Amino acid sequence: MDYGQLENQPRSNNLVGENSSLSDVSAIQDYGIIGDCRAAALVSRHGSIDWLCWPRFDKASIFAALLDPERGGYWSISADSAQQIERQYLPESNVLQTKFSTSSSAATLTDLMPVIDESSTPLSMIADHEIIREVECTAGEIVIDFSFVPRAEYGLNSVHIRDAGKLGFRMEVGGGVYWLRSSVPLQLRGDAAYARISMKHGDSLRFSFSYAEEAPTVLPPLDKTIIAARVRATVEWWQQWAKRAQYDGPYRDEVVRSALALKLLSYAPSGAIIAAPTTSLPERIGSDLNWDYRYCWLRDASLTIRAMLGLGYWEEADDFMDWMLHATRVTQPELRVAYTVYGELAPRERVLDLAGYKGSRPVRIGNAARDQFQLDVYGEVIDAAAQYVFHGRELDRVMQKILIGFGNYVVKHWMLPDEGIWEPRTGREHHTHSRLLCWTALDRLISLHQQGMLSLLGTAQLDVYKQNSELIRREIQQRGWNQQLQSYVSVLDGDQLDASLLLLSWYGFEKAGSPRMQTTHRAIMESLATDGLLYRYRRDLPEGAFAICSFWEAEYLALGGGSLAQAHTLFRRLLTYRNELGLYGEEIDPRTGAALGNFPQGFTHVGLIGAALSIAEREKGEPQLAHREETATKRSSQEGAPA
Amino acid sequence: MNWESWLLSGLLATLALSTVLSLSQGIGLTRMNIPYLLGTMVTPDRQRAKLYGFVIHIVNGWLFSILYVWIFESQRLATWWFGMLIGLAQALFVLTVGMTLMPSFHPRMASEQHGPNASRQLEPPGFMALNYGFRTPVSVFIAHAAYGAILGAFYQLR
Numbered sequence: 173m174d175y176g177q178l179e180n181q182p183r184s185n186n187l188v189g190e191n192s193s194l195s196d197v198s199a200i201q202d203y204g205i206i207g208d209c210r211a212a213a214l215v216s217r218h219g220s221i222d223w224l225c226w227p228r229f230d231k232a233s234i235f236a237a238l239l240d241p242e243r244g245g246y247w248s249i250s251a252d253s254a255q256q257i258e259r260q261y262l263p264e265s266n267v268l269q270t271k272f273s274t275s276s277s278a279a280t281l282t283d284l285m286p287v288i289d290e291s292s293t294p295l296s297m298i299a300d301h302e303i304i305r306e307v308e309c310t311a312g313e314i315v316i317d318f319s320f321v322p323r324a325e326y327g328l329n330s331v332h333i334r335d336a337g338k339l340g341f342r343m344e345v346g347g348g349v350y351w352l353r354s355s356v357p358l359q360l361r362g363d364a365a366y367a368r369i370s371m372k373h374g375d376s377l378r379f380s381f382s383y384a385e386e387a388p389t390v391l392p393p394l395d396k397t398i399i400a401a402r403v404r405a406t407v408e409w410w411q412q413w414a415k416r417a418q419y420d421g422p423y424r425d426e427v428v429r430s431a432l433a434l435k436l437l438s439y440a441p442s443g444a445i446i447a448a449p450t451t452s453l454p455e456r457i458g459s460d461l462n463w464d465y466r467y468c469w470l471r472d473a474s475l476t477i478r479a480m481l482g483l484g485y486w487e488e489a490d491d492f493m494d495w496m497l498h499a500t501r502v503t504q505p506e507l508r509v510a511y512t513v514y515g516e517l518a519p520r521e522r523v524l525d526l527a528g529y530k531g532s533r534p535v536r537i538g539n540a541a542r543d544q545f546q547l548d549v550y551g552e553v554i555d556a557a558a559q560y561v562f563h564g565r566e567l568d569r570v571m572q573k574i575l576i577g578f579g580n581y582v583v584k585h586w587m588l589p590d591e592g593i594w595e596p597r598t599g600r601e602h603h604t605h606s607r608l609l610c611w612t613a614l615d616r617l618i619s620l621h622q623q624g625m626l627s628l629l630g631t632a633q634l635d636v637y638k639q640n641s642e643l644i645r646r647e648i649q650q651r652g653w654n655q656q657l658q659s660y661v662s663v664l665d666g667d668q669l670d671a672s673l674l675l676l677s678w679y680g681f682e683k684a685g686s687p688r689m690q691t692t693h694r695a696i697m698e699s700l701a702t703d704g705l706l707y708r709y710r711r712d713l714p715e716g717a718f719a720i721c722s723f724w725e726a727e728y729l730a731l732g733g734g735s736l737a738q739a740h741t742l743f744r745r746l747l748t749y750r751n752e753l754g755l756y757g758e759e760i761d762p763r764t765g766a767a768l769g770n771f772p773q774g775f776t777h778v779g780l781i782g783a784a785l786s787i788a789e790r791e792k793g794e795p796q797l798a799h800r801e802e803t804a805t806k807r808s809s810q811e812g813a814p815a
Numbered sequence: 816m817n818w819e820s821w822l823l824s825g826l827l828a829t830l831a832l833s834t835v836l837s838l839s840q841g842i843g844l845t846r847m848n849i850p851y852l853l854g855t856m857v858t859p860d861r862q863r864a865k866l867y868g869f870v871i872h873i874v875n876g877w878l879f880s881i882l883y884v885w886i887f888e889s890q891r892l893a894t895w896w897f898g899m900l901i902g903l904a905q906a907l908f909v910l911t912v913g914m915t916l917m918p919s920f921h922p923r924m925a926s927e928q929h930g931p932n933a934s935r936q937l938e939p940p941g942f943m944a945l946n947y948g949f950r951t952p953v954s955v956f957i958a959h960a961a962y963g964a965i966l967g968a969f970y971q972l973r
Contacts, residue, residue: 297859297923297936336946338930339939347843347948351938353931386840387848388938388947391931398933 197222197241197530200453201751201767204259204268205433206303208285209440212449213303214238214771217257219270219281220248226301226383227348228439229446230466230512230519232325234350234383239452239535240526245323245331247381249305251279251314259752265410266432267403268753277312279371281305286406299382299390306378306399309371316377318367320352326524326537330363339391340380341365348385355379355394418484421788422740426747429754430777431483434476437774439513443491444468444499445476446513448758448770454532455715455759455769462528464537465758465770467510467518468499470549471593472775474556479781481563489560496553497574505577507549509541509595518542544591545600550582551609551616555679558616561625572628579617580633583640586610593672594708602664604652605672607644612679614641648681653688659695660688662709669699670709671721674728678782684733693725693733703762704745716759716768722746723779730786739787746780756780817973821884824969828883829876832962833869839954847940847947847954855923855937876962883966891972898967899960906959910952914940 198216203223206213213235214223222237222244236244251272258271267284283305288298307316322331324345331350336342340353341360352358355378358365369377378394392398413435419427438445451464473492480488499515500507510518519538526535557575561567567575592603614637620626621634629637651664662670673692677684700707705717706725723746729739749760751767756776758769839845851861853875854868883901887893918926918939925931925939944951 296933297855298861337927339925339927340930342946344948347846349846349938349946349948384846384938385843387846387851388940389846390936391925391938392936393931393933395933 197238199766200529200757200769200771201755203238203755203771204261204270204283204751204753205436205449205755205772206266206268206283206285207436207449208287208301209435209438211285211301212436213283213285214450215268215270215283217259217270218248219250219272220246221283221303222246223450224303225449225466226350227385228513229449230464233327234322234324234331234345236323236327236526238450239524239529240327242527243323243327244526245321245327246319247305247321248317248319249281249307249377249379250317252317253315261429261432261753262407263411264414264428264432265407266436267407267410271310272314274312274314277314278310279307279314279316280310281307282403284403284406286402287409288405289409297390299380299392300384300386302380302382302392304378304380304392304399304402306376306403307371308376309373311373313370313372316367316369316371318354318358318365318369318377318379320358320365321363322350323363326535327526328524333360333363333365335360346385348383349389351380351382351389351391353380353382353391353394416484419482419784419788421784421791423743423747423784423787426750426754427483427781427784430780431480431485433755433772433777434479434774434781435488437476437772438488438491439468440491442498442513442515443488443493443495444511444513444515445473445492445774447472447775448773450770451537452532452535453529453757453768453770456532457530457768458532459715460532460534461715462532462534462536463541463770464521464539465773467512467539467542468495469510469541470496470500470507471509471546471552472778474552475778475782476774477556478559479778479785481559482781482785486563486565489563489565493557493560493565493571497571500574504574505581507553507578507581509544509546509549510539540597541591541595544595545588546592546595547582547586547588547590547606548593548603548609550578551612551679554578554613554616555609558620561620561623567620567625569628572626575617575620575626576629576633579613579629579637582610582613583636586640586644594670601666602651604648604660604662604664605670605675607648607652607664608676608679608681611641611644611648611681614638614644615680645681657695658691660692668710669696671696671700671706671718671724672708674721674724677728677731677733678724684728684731689728689733693728696725704742705749705760705762717762719746719749719756719758719760719773719776720779723776723783726783727779727786730783730790732790736787736790739783739790743783743787746783816884816888817971820969820971821880824966825877825880825884827969828880828962828965829873831965832876832958833872835958835961836954839950839958843948845944845948845951845954847944847951852917852921852937856921859923880962880966883963884970887967887970887972893967893970893972895964895968898963898965898970900963901967902959902961902963903956905963906952906956909959910943910955914944915942 202217203214213221224235225231225233235246237246254272256273270281272279324331331343334342340351343350358367378399380392414428447469448465452462455461477492499511521538521540523534528535589600589602621629654661660673662668676682682689706721708718726742755772757767757771758773850868853871854864918924924937925935
């Protein structure tokens with residue numbers, strides 16, 4: 173290998189410095205994600221890590237070129253001369269490979285955050301937080317450019333890099349320390365490190381970037397065999413996890429990839445699940461629809477657990493139920509919208525002085541939705557708990573009391589206006605979807621009681637639940653229905669539609685094949701469909717199509733709103749909007765197919781899994797999950813609770 | 816030597832030392848974690864290392880207080896300020912000599928001369944343990960000053 177002399181070392185794609193511009197940041201769908209269920213990094217198709225927050229998802233970044241190519245910081249390993257770039261995850265893992273090719277040469281970059289089975293006894297020490305990057309020249313000769321430009325606090329502070337000799341490069345930030353280790357010499361210039369390395373077939377480069385703030389860090393050795401063993405161990409860990417997915421339908425690869433993406437959004441130490449690992453990726457390029465999603469929305473997390481349960485991931489469900497118990501303890505029976513991974517209220521929203529993704533400002537951290545009132549959350553949480561039971565798990569007394577507390581809260585508050593599922597900042601209204609989920613909350617509690625799984629619920633209280641459930645049902649049927657439009661509507665007595673109305677069938681309120689749902693579906697298509705996708709609602713300046721809404725439609729069709737063939741057709745078309753790694757953002761630009769919003773988005777992957785499960789159930793002629801409580805319970809009691 | 820008094824004051828001083836060091840770590844003053852450093856001498860497992868290290872540290876601190884008591888007896892002086900002076904001297908020794916030598920006797924610590932390898936990966940403390948944060952010496956001085964002061968204040972000369 174030759175280590176060339178560097179003059180000014182610009183980034184080949186995501187430039188930082190005098191040659192950079194806003195357009196240099198990659199398209200959202202051009203990113204891949206690596207993670208260790210504690211934190212995640214976004215890697216561009218050009219080999220640049222443009223987003224990383226350590227030690228956990230919602231901490232300040234060390235690389236944030238995604239939000240400001242000039243100031244954010246990045247870590248790029250790329251082949252300037254590459255004529256072709258291909259990416260893939262190693263099979264059924266979250267280990268990312270990027271292949272750079274020219275006409276006569278090729279190199280493969282492998283990126284991962286190592287993971288190990290915590291129950292196993294480690295034979296050697298393990299860094300708290302680490303990224304391993306390995307480059308192998310697989311053909312001919314190729315030049316690799318290395319640029320390491322860390323910036324603390326979302327790019328607002330520079331980072332002093334100290335050369336610690338054979339230990340590597342050391343960067344102290346606040347109370348923590350970052351270490352960069354390299355198998356080749358790097359040139360320090362200012363607050364950055366660079367190299368240009370000429371590789372020939374068989375050569376390899378290895379890098380480790382780690383972080384510690386609670387104790388002296390572990391400095392991993394970079395011997396080729398050790399790195400190979402660590403990569404292998406991580407791949408095997410993911411593959412073992414993926415193998416547990418209980419899905420035997422026609423979309424196994426896609427379902428497993430979505431499950432792997434969701435797993436990356438879980439925070440292993442607490443069991444929480446965040447909505448997305450990024451902040452302020454815009455819902456419309458250049459707009460101000462930029463939000464911080466690095467927190468745990470009870471709604472999203474509940475839906476995620478439902479998907480995980482559908483795939484047989486019991487441990488994740490157990491962890492989430494434990495987390496929910498802990499996280500909501502302070503506010504019970506009231507639930508907040510978003511929490512941190514440790515159950516604190518999501519921080520107040522503030523704006524950072526960054527350029528924003530392709531100029532989309534402001535860049536926000538924290539989330540103002542924390543102060544919103546969203547009644548649907550109760551239904552989501554209780555439904556997740558019900559699904560948990562329907563899959564053979566049990567509710568202990570504490571859990572029962574908490575659920576009854578939520579039920580009592582719903583009884584007292586269901587008639588109030590709220591901000592609703594789409595979290596508009598325009599005030600409260602009487603949302604049909606919120607009413608639906610209040611009905612769901614009481615319906616599931618009644619159902620649990622009837623099955624003997626909610627023994628602490630007294631008869632008098634049960635009657636109250638039944639009365640209120642009926643009142644809500646009547647109100648939705650009367651005031652949530654617009655006779656003129658022949659459709660359910662977003663707001664009681666209103667005339668606007670939104671895609672969440674498709675969920676009336678999923679929650680068992682109205683059969684998918686009923687005349688009302690058929691005409692509602694038709695009205696939604698007329699009002700919200702665009703190029704085969706669905707907007708969540710109509711607005712004057714349209715954002716992207718909301719990806720999960722189209723999966724809801726596929727699921728609606730699978731539940732009986734259409735034919736199986738229609739569900740398959742729609743599902744397959746939606747698969748074409750994934751990036752080549754199988755990842756989705758929150759929204760899709762209907763004109764270009766580009767991803768919009770925070771990335772990757774758990775909600776969308778939940779939608780994919782839910783639709784795939786419903787299609788598979790329809791194929792097998794099984795009743796849909798929410799309607800088969802008795803069947804599920806009987807089956808579980810025969811088979812015993814899953815281990 | 817007053818054994819009963821040593822047992823009590825030695826335990827109190829050791830607990831105070833551990834508390835101050837843990838507090839320093841908790842508030843981000845330093846990443847130095849003595850139980851972790853001691854525990855990793857016997858196991859690579861992080862959680863077990865912290866537990867084993869805590870026990871080793873308590874026993875070690877307790878036994879080490881004999882040296883303080885011996886100085887108190889030999890000088891016939893046991894006061895908080897005299898104990899604190901000894902503590903500050905010990906802290907200086909630990910930071911300059913002890914920390915520098917640690918990679919030589921810690922079986923899992925990397926050295927700045929050779930870098931990490933498969934069996935030695937733990938970040939070395941460096942001079943004055945500054946690798947663990949530039950405020951580390953402050954916490955070490957405060958902790959040992961408290962250790963010595965408590966010993967001096969509570970130990971009853973024979």
